Amino acid sequence: MRIRALVVLAAVCALLAGCGTKKGFEKKGFAYGCPIGETKVGSMEDLVESKVSREGPRTNVAVTEMRCTMSGDLLKIDANLNNDASDTRRMAYKFRWIDREGMRAAEEEAWKPILMYEKSNQLITAVAPTPRAVDFRIIFMAQD
Amino acid sequence: MCHSVRIGRLAAVTLAAGLALAGCAKDQVRYGDARGVETVTNQFGSTDLQMIAESMTRSLLQAPVVVSSNLPIVTVQEVKNKTSEYIDTRAITDSIRAELQKSGKVRFAVDAAAMEQQVEELERQQSELYDKDKAVETGRMVGAQYRLEGNITSIVKQAKDVKDVYYKFNLQMWNVRNGLLEWSDEQEIRKTTSKG
Numbered sequence: 001m002r003i004r005a006l007v008v009l010a011a012v013c014a015l016l017a018g019c020g021t022k023k024g025f026e027k028k029g030f031a032y033g034c035p036i037g038e039t040k041v042g043s044m045e046d047l048v049e050s051k052v053s054r055e056g057p058r059t060n061v062a063v064t065e066m067r068c069t070m071s072g073d074l075l076k077i078d079a080n081l082n083n084d085a086s087d088t089r090r091m092a093y094k095f096r097w098i099d100r101e102g103m104r105a106a107e108e109e110a111w112k113p114i115l116m117y118e119k120s121n122q123l124i125t126a127v128a129p130t131p132r133a134v135d136f137r138i139i140f141m142a143q144d
Numbered sequence: 145m146c147h148s149v150r151i152g153r154l155a156a157v158t159l160a161a162g163l164a165l166a167g168c169a170k171d172q173v174r175y176g177d178a179r180g181v182e183t184v185t186n187q188f189g190s191t192d193l194q195m196i197a198e199s200m201t202r203s204l205l206q207a208p209v210v211v212s213s214n215l216p217i218v219t220v221q222e223v224k225n226k227t228s229e230y231i232d233t234r235a236i237t238d239s240i241r242a243e244l245q246k247s248g249k250v251r252f253a254v255d256a257a258a259m260e261q262q263v264e265e266l267e268r269q270q271s272e273l274y275d276k277d278k279a280v281e282t283g284r285m286v287g288a289q290y291r292l293e294g295n296i297t298s299i300v301k302q303a304k305d306v307k308d309v310y311y312k313f314n315l316q317m318w319n320v321r322n323g324l325l326e327w328s329d330e331q332e333i334r335k336t337t338s339k340g
Binding site (some may be wrong): 071072074106107109110111113126127129130144 | 177179181191194195201202203205207211225242246247248321
């Protein structure tokens with residue numbers, strides 16, 4: 001009886017561990033493949049909040065999902081943008097690259113204008129300009 | 145008589161006031177964001193140049209030939225301007241080269257445009273004015289393994305109140321030794337101006 005309970009417990013643990021990996025918390029200091037350092041990230045919303053910042057005029061376009069991977073030794077990011085409004089929105093974004101010491105790893109990027117149709121999604125992809133860039137922030141600004 | 149003098153005086157005062165106001169209206173000079181979104185006209189602008197340079201560089205850095213080679217040596221050739229407007233394509237390739245150089249993943253050999261100055265300097269150092277031990281030797285230049293070339297094209301359409309410009313920038317990296325195309329990518333930009 002006790003052995004059966006242990007087997008069931010082990011199976012439940014294995015199942016939970018499997019689910020944990022699926023969530024994307026596969027490596028310490030990373031969430032969904034993105035570097036998070038010591039930041040506590042328990043969900044996609046937490047990750048987005050820790051990586052996205054807004055400058056200048058605010059836009060309602062939001063990042064709904066973000067994934068990171070390595071392309072060779074360069075950090076690669078995919079971010080899904082969503083315009084929930086019922087009209088077309090124009091905005092600009094740029095990535096800020098951060099090195100191991102928390103300093104800028106590269107020169108400030110140019111603002112990239114983007115047009116979002118009403119009720120639409122768009123995927124933006126970025127690759128770090130140098131292997132020194134180990135972390136990043138996405139910055140948004142409205143252009144309407 | 146008195147009436148015409150009054151009119152003349154009024155005209156003189158108006159003219160003086162106009163001149164004074166013109167003198168006061170100074171041009172305002174302010175610094176701007178060099179990397180901000182520029183939408184003054186729909187001609188090729190700084191934002192277009194920066195976006196093209198950035199996207200081409202990041203794409204090239206992921207090319208198998210750059211990832212697998214140990215610092216490939218590249219030379220930059222011409223980017224042909226096939227648009228109807230004047231575009232300094234050298235500024236685009238210079239930006240791409242600067243970004244690639246900063247990545248530390250590519251080395252650049254002297255290109256055709258800079259060859260004359262390179263040869264001139266080499267020859268100058270061979271003169272009797274230079275210490276023979278410290279002058280550089282000739283015959284040591286390194287040839288490029290790959291060459292970058294490309295073109296920029298545009299389609300312009302104009303209706304009564306709308307002008308639409310579509311740019312397509314294409315960049316290719318060719319293997320100099322065997323003539324194979326190792327990498328190619330494109331960047332598209334659409335700009336629309338509407339009156340009112």
